[in-house]
Amino acid sequence: MNVVGKPRRRVDGRAKVTGQTRFADDFALPRMVHLKLLRSPHAHALIESLDVARAQAHPGVHLVLTGKDFPVTFGILPVTQDEYALAPEHVRYVGDPVAGVVARDEQTATEALDLIEVRYRPLEPIATPEEALAKPEPRIHAYGERGNIHRLQAFQFGDADAAIAASDHVFEDIFFYEGNTHLPIEQHACVAALDADGKLTLWSSTQVPHYVHRALARVLRMPASQIRVIATPNGGGFGGKTDICNHELVAAKAALVLGRPVKICLNREEVFYMHRGRHPVLMKFRTGVTKDGKLTGMHLQTLVDGGAYGSYGVASTFYTGALQTVTYELPRYQFEAARVFTNKPPCGPKRGHGTPQPRYGQEIQLDKIAERLDKDPAELRLAMLAKPNSLTANWLRIGSIGLEQCIKTVVERSDWKNRYRKLPQGRGLGLACGAYLCGAGLPIYWNKMPQSGVQLLLDRSGQVTLFCGATEIGQGSDDVLAAIVSEVLGIDPYEVRCVTGDTGMTPVDLGSYSSRVTLMAGNAAIQAAQKLKSMLAEAAAEDLEVAPERISFANGRVSFESHSLTFAEAVVLAEAKFGTLGAVGSYSPPRAPGKYKGAGVGPSPAYSYTACVVEAQVDPRTGWITIPKIWIAHDIGRTINPVLARGQVEGSVYMGLSEALMEEQVFRRLPPKLSRALVHKMPSLLEYKSITSLEMPEMDTVLIEDPDPNGPFGAKEVGQGPLLPVPPAVANAIYDAVGVRIDEIPITPDKVMRALEKKAKGEAPRVGPERFPDVPYPQPLIVPPAWEGGDGSEVKRHDAAAVV
Amino acid sequence: MRHAQLALSVNGEAVETSVAPYKTLLEVLREDLGLTGTKHGCELGECGACAVLIDGEPQLSCLVLALECEAREIETVEGMARGAQLHPLQAAFADLGAAQCGYCTPGILLTAKALLAREPRPTPSRIKEAISGNLCRCTGYQQIVEAIEEGARRMDDERRR
Amino acid sequence: MMRLPWFDYRAPRTLSEAARILAGEGPNAALIAGGTDLLPNMKRRQSAPKVLVSLRRIPELKRNGAVLGAGITLTEIVRKPELPRGLRQAAAQVATVHLRNMGTIGGNLCLDTRCNYYNQNYEWRKAIDFCLKKDGDICWVATASKRCVAMSSTDCAPALLALGARVTLVSANGERELPLEELYNNDGIDYLHRRPDEILTEVHCANAPSTYWKLRRRGAFDFPVLGVAAALIDGSARLALGAVASRPFLVAKANDFLRGKQLTDDVIDEAGRIAASRAKPMDNADLDLYWRKEVTAAFVAYALRELRGDDLRETRSRIARYEPA
Known part of the structure; x- marks a missing residue:
């Protein structure tokens, strides 16, 4: 192998050492205004009243949003759609956002936060799991197993x-x-703006642009096709940017209302509240x-x-x-x-x-x-x-x-x-x-589509452009994809231009989490590159008058024995033969044997x-x-x-x-x-x-x-x-x-x-801990292992004895 | 309470701007001069991401009033490369994996540059000491230390040439 | 981004001009030297002075001879081998490289007291309904306490106390020199006997064998949760403690005991026992407070053994994680 396994400067290395990598907070757009969130000072409370009049009248304030503006809930998992962009009536931790102020600058927005009058009715906070087990009331959520138990398995x-x-x-x-907590040095930030066509674009330091895309469509009640989410390179993720964030939804809504770009960058304290x-x-x-x-x-x-x-x-x-x-x-x-x-x-x-x-x-x-x-x-x-x-x-x-x-x-x-x-x-x-x-x-939401897709575009100059939804969070996903494609096509990885993490431009990849990108996007990239490779081989084979399977790809050349073409020459031949050159690849994991x-x-x-x-x-x-x-x-x-x-x-x-x-x-x-x-x-x-x-x-x-x-x-x-x-x-x-x-x-x-x-x-x-409290675990689901006659499904309790 | 006229020297260039007195050097660099290579992680002096060189010494731009920077030489990451050619430290960082997400990188590069100006061939433990005020969550610091050693070697080679 | 509130900025060029401004503005004004303590406090709205009086352009404060101007940076102290070792070790362990390039000796001596209930953003403090030190009426560390128990967190002060340093304060009405010990008050709010119109201008300190040991979680960034300074003055060892009360202090009982004694292992143990009994850490800083008290004797022993001439480099490198100064 020519690229895989060789120590190399990453493809985005130069940008990172020159300060040219553009993180979300580095964006500044004309007419941009700034968002700050008012957060609950109570760990557990009901909102009795919320008056934004004084904040709205504060000079420099453009917009104040509250829970009323966000009637639809969201959540990263389909089974727990339990969050509001801004809490309408019930706040559940110190830091839970209740209002958003958009103003000409961050300073003015911060001043206006203090002018919002919220009357809370405090509830008893539940501080520990032991308390949560012992106290079914007050309930933090109306859903779950019972009381304050969210889930039993x-x-x-x-x-x-x-x-x-x-x-x-x-x-x-x-x-x-x-x-x-993850403690990324980059605090979460995003900029929302309407593009020239009136569609919504959100640049955000997120590991999961696809999920943010889906959540925006749901919460803003608009077609996903009118929304574009661009994951900016993350200044550290570690899982901390894999959820939908309140500020992303509020900034997007504000941009839609105001028709101008809206930016927010959390401060460090707020990053601790974002947590996950x-x-x-x-x-x-x-x-x-x-x-x-x-x-x-x-x-x-x-x-x-x-x-x-x-x-x-x-x-x-x-x-x-x-x-x-x-x-x-x-x-x-x-x-x-x-x-x-x-x-x-x-x-x-x-x-x-x-x-x-x-x-x-x-x-x-x-x-x-x-x-x-x-x-x-x-x-x-x-x-x-x-x-x-x-x-x-x-x-x-x-x-x-x-x-x-x-x-x-x-x-x-x-x-x-x-x-x-x-x-x-x-x-x-x-x-x-x-x-x-x-x-x-399995993907987070049930579907039969691939978990990752890669699209390659081949220009007659020999330039390869790779499109993939995978998100660069510092781990080197762009570099992995470029390396894989260049290995297959026998070119230099720095010849590959990566366009990634952009729901308006790239095929879906579910995101940079659960260590999935190298394997899943990597396999999709191989598949796409191999399709192009066979087209190039066929065209080159014609020119070199040999069988396509005897053509080799290495060091930027497409060769048969001592006869060779440059990669760009092969591309020209292939484009002449097949028309515009592009290919896609996708990856779905193998079916898991467990059925319970x-x-x-x-x-x-x-x-x-x-x-x-x-x-x-x-x-x-x-x-x-x-x-x-x-x-x-x-x-x-x-x-x-x-x-x-x-x-x-x-x-x-x-x-x-x-x-x-x-x-x-x-x-x-x-x-x-x-x-x-x-x-x-x-x-x-x-x-x-x-x-x-x-x-x-x-x-x-x-x-x-x-x-x-x-x-x-x-x-x-x-x-x-x-x-x-x-x-x-x-x-x-x-x-x-x-x-x-x-x-x-x-x-x-x-x-x-x-x-x-x-x-x-x-x-x-x-x-260490001395005791384990009584937890009302349910009767277990009985799933015999293969060596005890199981087939991967659960068995009914009265059948269990027979199987074992 | 009015804006103040400010004349700065940034990366060897004289710049003038008008700023609110409350603005720190960090805010002026990023927001008024468009030099977003300087990062921020806390704005309270607790992470080192905003480090720049002031008169050759690494300082935290989040805790320096812009008004106090007149007549002082400020260097940011944008000023490190010579033309299109990377500074040896930048090249070593890129080659040896010292920049993963790249967010703490500008602050560390400048801190390392100041170290090498004083001590051209520092030991790994001196390097660790010099960058101990720069938090990095990605690398575990090892590749950063190695890149600074390599940068020092490359700078040495340049001097010999 | 955390931002500063509005303020008027004044940059006097002489000490007398600064003193005049301060006299005129009264408690509305705050002095700024390195800014590393004041500006975070202002960003968190722990204080919001209307006027900042910069000391940066005053040449008198930059004197760097036998007398130290208060505007000398901590880095400059570290780089000056003729200064007492204890002071240099203390300065070398303040915060980080960057902050030492900015922070001054005067600023470190006047460092605001610290507390986990106080060094927080405005929004956080609002969530606990504030505290005695700022905007509230209860001390959450010791709810029965009438006094704020925020902790003195200066590293240089214990080192200079052990060395018997004196400081000069200047105001529009004149100047006074006092033993450093008398600058401090054991109250988390009124922790300095400095009048609001006074500027700390000079530190006077003779050289003597001395040492400083700092307990903190990490080798950088962290404020001390225990500081032990020792110096040999007129043949007797003297101990000062930091970060165990609202002021740094000379440990009178231990110093009485040490007077005229050889630093034998037994003497060191007993001095450690006495000093530890004077340490009153509270649950308002990093690490378990009982443990912090418990290890005081061990840190006193490190300091006295190093003063005696024992080679403690290995211990030092485990505790400090590097070789300070």
Whole structure:
């Protein structure tokens, strides 16, 4: 291969280092006016009255919009259309938008916000999942399972409890993973304007222009064909820009009313309110193990703090249990989950979407199992790895698995065998693994169309233009697409012009989330490029008087042996022969084998795998934690551009480490006797701690190539999976260093200190959640695994015994 | 409370504009001069995205009053390239994956340029220290550190030539 | 984008002119030097002075000899090896490279007190119905407290206190010099004994063996949640603490104990115990407050051991994440 696998400057590299990449807030259009949102100061309240007269009369104010202007709800998932662009009567978290002011400049709009008079009737806020379970009233939403329980899910893939009960060893552990947020350095921004034809254009820092497009049509009640959404390059996404945002809808409406461009850029505090970040999850793992270290069954229960709206929450909740089966052989699995509403900014998908939380618990529990069984944690895992080309208990189809090589690589490079459990007191190593999707098997809204499309246009100059809905969020999607097309056509990737993320110009791609772009848009690009290639081959073959299949494409030439044409010459011949040259490609994932209700979350065309070893240093006097080095190996299938792939792995390590050590999206309840306030504890870049260059350890990064038949040239994802093993590996390393278990995230020095004090007193050397509340999980859906006679469907309860 | 006349020197060019006194250098660069290469992530001095060079030293344009910049030399990312040719640091950043989303990149490039002006061949730990006031959420910093080392090498080579 | 409110901008060229403006404008005016503390507060509407008096063009404040002008930047302090090590270590750990290029020693000494209930946007503070320090009538950190408990967060002050520094204040009515210790008041609102018409102009500080240890979450950006300074004055070690009260202070009981004593391990332990008993961290800053109190003794030990001449570079690089100054 000429392009794929070679380290290269990304195609948009020059723009990024010259400041020419145009982010949403960089747009300034003639006659542009500015939008600011008035947000609720109450965590939970009803709006009794709202008077905008004074704001409207303020000099420089053009328009004030309120909930009355937005009668239609929206939501990213069809089953949870529970948000309003501006809340008409019920506010559900501090920061919930209630009005929008458009003025000549941002300063004037801000001044006018203070002139809007809102009378609220405060309601009791629900601060925690425990409260949400205990207090059905006041209800945050009128829909859901009951009270403040949004969603309950329960599945039984074989009788796990029976298997666990019959095991040589049973492990029961409770873990907690605190919520955290994406913290893109670019604050969300958008500009809405009417184009010369009177159609609406929205430039927005979004990862999902297609979904924004659909939501705008719904909320503004106008045909989608009259709306164009352009995703500007995102200044960091990480999942934080995958939802429909209130400000996008309000700006669009304002542009329609005023007939002039309207801009908004959230301030940092508002970005914390936009959130849609990592759900706080409380987890209970009951796991059975044979005396030689094989898993017999796992029963996982999760309690998910959803915040004030649905967002992606139903999917996130499924993901707190969907991928426990893809790393290690697990014959029986029971999974129960609950998502509750609380009066906090809504949670959603952050890098790893719902899976880092249970991965944290699972990988620490494996460390505990290895210790009890007196086995090396690496050997324990290697002996139980899931098999390639297999089905899991919950009916996921696994293709390639490079996990064995990943584990062996980090074990060897970290000198694990000589250092684990052998370092002096205060120093330790920890190992953990993980796996992730390469795109979700099903789209967010039910349809039979492809998940990704690519269109190629070939100009007679030899220029190739690629059109695709995929969104450049820094991950390098443009570069991946250019590389794939240029590999197929034998040209230089810098010859390919990428037009991406524009619903007015590009075929639909569902967006840059769930690690789907390389695999899905990549396959679509191959398909389109191959169509063009055969046309070029046919035309060139005629000219060179050989059979088309003997024509080769490389280095900008179309050749047969020593006879060759330039690529542009071949294009001219082909255009003369076939007319204007263009081709399309599209991708739909393979049908998933699971047929039960709920089987839609978890399937993927391929799974990526990662193993990680963390070295930790802990000061026994203060609990102070230092991480000197991290070794990581990621099974990427095939590397398209090693420079970018390594960046994705290292960025994931960074984010996982930052979550492990300090990131927390947490809230403050004032004394209830004095106040109903429930506020974000620290909505600032200073007090929401994320690690700097100085906390970053040395990283040893290895890409493992085990090509997957479903990936373009075998490629799998690399943007999310490598985050997963990092937090549990940190926890395991701290245990190796000082013998204390921190069964919750973040792992802070005060928690380590508390655990050390317990240890000194002879108590269990552990800090973490002590109990798991009673959750009214429903009767599980019974879905027998394939090896217990199942066919992927649920069985009726009275039939279950017969099947098992 | 009126607008003030302001004469600045930006990237070696004299510019004049009239601004409200409350405007920071960041706002004037982006909104009045159209130099949107300078980014912002908090406007409170908590991220480093808006860093520019003032008299050769990296400072945060979000916390500098534009009125206080008269008679001082301001350099932004737009002033780094020489004609169409990238500054060696820019080229190294592009080649080595130091810019993923590219949003923190202008601030880090200028911070690195100031570092190399003082210390032409800094160690990786000195580089980490110098850019510790620039938050990056994408890279994990490693490729940035390597790109600054590479930029320093390329600048060295240029000087030798 | 967070923006500043409207204000009138004045840029006097001499100290006396600045003092005159300040005398005329009264509490409506605020001084701006580096701007790194004032401007974020103004953007969050914690303060909205009508007049900003810039100190940038006053040459007297830039004096950089035996006497330090208040307008010397923190970076300039770090780069001046003849200054006491403790002061340079403190300056080198303030905020970030960029902010040290902007912030001044005078500004750091006069830094507003900080609190998680106060250093927030206007909208956030409205959601808690404000607090004692600004626009409200209750301290949410200690609801029974009549006094604001916002925390002194200056790094340079403890270092200079341990060194016995003095400062000069100038007003239209004349000037006065006082021990730095007397500049501070243990009240989160009235935290300085500086009259509104006074300008801090100079810092006087003799060189002496000294050291500064800062506790914060990250190696950059963060304000201290504990600062321990130690200096050897007339043969005795002296300790000052920062970020554990509304003022930085010399730890009188510990310093009485240390007077005339060799810094043996036992003496260091006892000094740490005494100093820790004086630390009163509150739940208004980063990290668990009980833990912050608990590790005070360890940080005092780092400071005193470094003062004694122990090689603490490895510990320093783990705590500070780099080698400050």
